[in-house]
Amino acid sequence: MxxxxxxxxxxxxxxxxxxxxxxxxxxxxxxxxxxxxxxxxDGRTEAAQEPPAFQRVTGTITAVTLEACPETPPESPKPHPATCGTATVAVGDGENVTLPLPSGPGSQRFAAGDEIVLLHHPEAEPGTPAYQISDHDRASTLWLFGAAFAxxxxxxxxxxxxxxxxxxxxxxxxxxxxxxxxxxxxxxxxxxxxxxxxxxxxxxxxxxxxxxxxxxxxxxxxxxxxxxxxxxxxxxxxxxxxxxxxxxxxxxxxxxxxxxxxxxxxxxxxxxxxxxxxxxxxxxxxxxxxxxxxxxxxxxxxxxxxxxxxxxxxxxxxxxxxxxxxxxxxxxxxxxxxxxxxxxxxxxxxxxxxxxxxxxxxxxxxxxxxxxxxxxxxxxxxARRDPPEEPHAPHAPHAPAEPPMPAARHRRSAQPSSTLPSTRSLRRARS
Structure with a gap:
């Protein structure tokens, strides 16, 4: 750790x-x-649940036929023109069904080529549609979002x-x-x-x-x-x-x-x-x-x-x-x-x-x-320790002090080798 x-x-x-x-x-x-x-x-809640009356199935809208919206009372909200009509849907098993478009308040708009989710009622009465358009199928879009995120x-x-x-x-x-x-x-x-x-x-x-x-x-x-x-x-x-x-x-x-x-x-x-x-x-x-x-x-x-x-x-x-x-x-x-x-x-x-x-x-x-x-x-x-506000370096009193370098020697050692006097010039200076 x-x-x-x-x-x-x-x-x-x-x-x-x-x-x-x-x-x-x-x-x-x-x-x-x-x-x-x-x-x-222990899963007791899931076992007690009854099977749903409707089953969710997927389909694809192949065609949309718009019609004139019916008259509504003045106090009721008017449906959008794009929600009035029918849609031909190709269900997952290859069956083509014609269903009315949802036209209630807040209904979504559908077009040809949309992947949708339908509610299927297997025990529908004769004359009652066995399918109902529910929502857009967003599974592929959400998988794309998840892949981009990852x-x-x-x-x-x-x-x-x-x-x-x-x-x-x-x-x-x-x-x-x-x-x-x-x-x-x-x-x-x-x-x-x-x-x-x-x-x-x-x-x-x-x-x-x-x-x-x-x-x-x-x-x-x-x-x-x-x-x-x-x-x-x-x-x-x-x-x-x-x-x-x-x-x-x-x-x-x-x-x-x-x-x-x-x-x-x-x-x-x-x-x-x-x-x-x-x-x-x-x-x-x-x-x-x-x-x-x-x-x-x-x-x-x-x-x-x-x-x-x-x-x-x-x-x-x-x-x-x-x-x-x-x-x-x-x-x-x-x-x-x-x-x-x-x-x-x-x-x-x-x-x-x-x-x-x-x-x-x-x-x-x-x-x-x-x-x-x-x-x-x-x-x-x-934290290792709590030091003083201004720590000082340790002092060694018994350490011998290094003698200072003579000034002349220091200056000579600081000069480049090319500027040092030659041996012949030193002899001439002594004579």
Whole structure:
């Protein structure tokens, strides 16, 4: 753990620091693994699900025939002319069917040559279409986006980019196979989120950044900051009396599946904070390690002060990023409130906006706590000693002083060999 292959200038950590780090990380890893095994979903929710009435099939539009849109009442929205008519679709098994174009509010527009998704009802009644146009088929486009993303990451990051992609895959696997199924099966959402976040943190950070002392300090800083975030989230939701039910989706989860929506909100805050905390803690830990390698005489105080200056600049930009991310996600809702011309005080106190405010504030406070915690941990293991303010060179009183060189000899030795007087000229000068 002491050798840093990612940042070669970092000095190896002391044996005491390595032992202390392992004494904390190993029990944490064992506890996380045991909790994963204990909380791992057993698939009961998937077995209880009924087969869907409609099946998704793919097809290609071969022709589109537009028609005049029917008359609608004055108070009803008028359909777009490009959504009125029929489309001839070649289904995957070679069958050609003629289907009406979707013309409801928000319907998409289709043209000849589009790859689409259809809903197939095998037990449709006679006279009822067995197929229905649903949406565009975006599978090929998304695969193209994914390939471009992977190539860009690998081209810039090289081997580090490959490990980052593997870590991203592990994150998705844990979210899709542990966190989401575990919550759906009735496990405590906050406990599932904490265990899932710890597993993601331990696996992805070490895989991406290597088994180094700097990565270990980033892991410990992330764990401490997640603890602070969890405690603040629990307190904030209790004080603001937020239960996590703000839309139809959360209401359905509460009524149909009896899921703890407040715990689900806490879980979303913890998982959402993990990604930003990783960025801050790794940056702080590596920064302190590089400072210690470049300045071996720096003690704990100097490393902490220098690392904190970098952290303050980083936090100032990350906070703006968090607020803008939440504002962008809630932009349609903010537009609806603006159209309604509600007073600002009433808008801010609605459950939806209050929930986002609590999420932003708690995430920001947890993010701020990550800088001093991680910087202090990294400086503690990287510092060798705390030197005086103005170190002086050692003095050797018993060393014999070198006699000074005579001035004449010094001047003669400083002259080039071509300017020295010859032996014949010296004899003439003596005579």
């Amino acid at each position: 002491g050798a840093n292959h990612a940042h070669g200038t970092a000095a190896p950590a002391s044996r005491r620091a390595v032992v202390a780090t392992l004494a904390v990380l190993l029990p944490l890893a064992v506890a996380t693994l045991a909790a994963l095994v204990w909380l791992w979903p 190539l860009a990451v690998i081209a810039f990051g090289r081997w580090r980019g490959v490990t980052a992609l593997v870590g991203l895959a592990i994150t998705f696997v844990l979210l899709l196979t542990f966190v989401i199924p575990g919550i759906l099966e009735g496990r405590p959402p906050m406990l599932v989120a904490i265990v899932g976040a710890a597993a993601i943190m331990l696996t992805v950070l070490f895989l991406t950044h290597g088994f180094t002392q700097a990565t270990a300090m980033a892991v410990l800083g992330t764990l401490a900051s997640l603890t602070v975030t969890g405690v603040l989230s629990y307190a904030a939701l209790g004080v603001a009396r937020l239960n996590g039910i703000t839309d139809d989706s959360s209401f359905t989860l509460d009524m149909s599946l009896s899921i703890d929506t407040q715990g689900l909100l806490l879980a979303s805050i913890i998982i959402g904070a993990l990604g930003v905390l990783d960025d801050v803690t790794v940056t702080q830990s590596v920064t302190v390690a590089e400072l210690a390698a470049a300045n071996p005489t720096y003690g704990f105080r100097r490393l902490y002060r220098a690392g904190s200056r970098v952290g303050r600049a980083h936090i100032a930009s990350v906070i703006n990023t968090i607020i803008l991310a939440y504002a962008g996600a809630s932009l349609p809702l903010l537009l609806l409130f603006s159209i309604g011309e509600q007073p600002l005080g009433e808008v801010l106190t609605t459950p939806v906006i209050a929930q986002e405010i609590a999420r932003s504030v708690v995430g920001t406070l947890g993010l701020i706590s990550a800088v001093p915690i991680t910087t202090a941990l990294a400086a503690l293991v990287a």
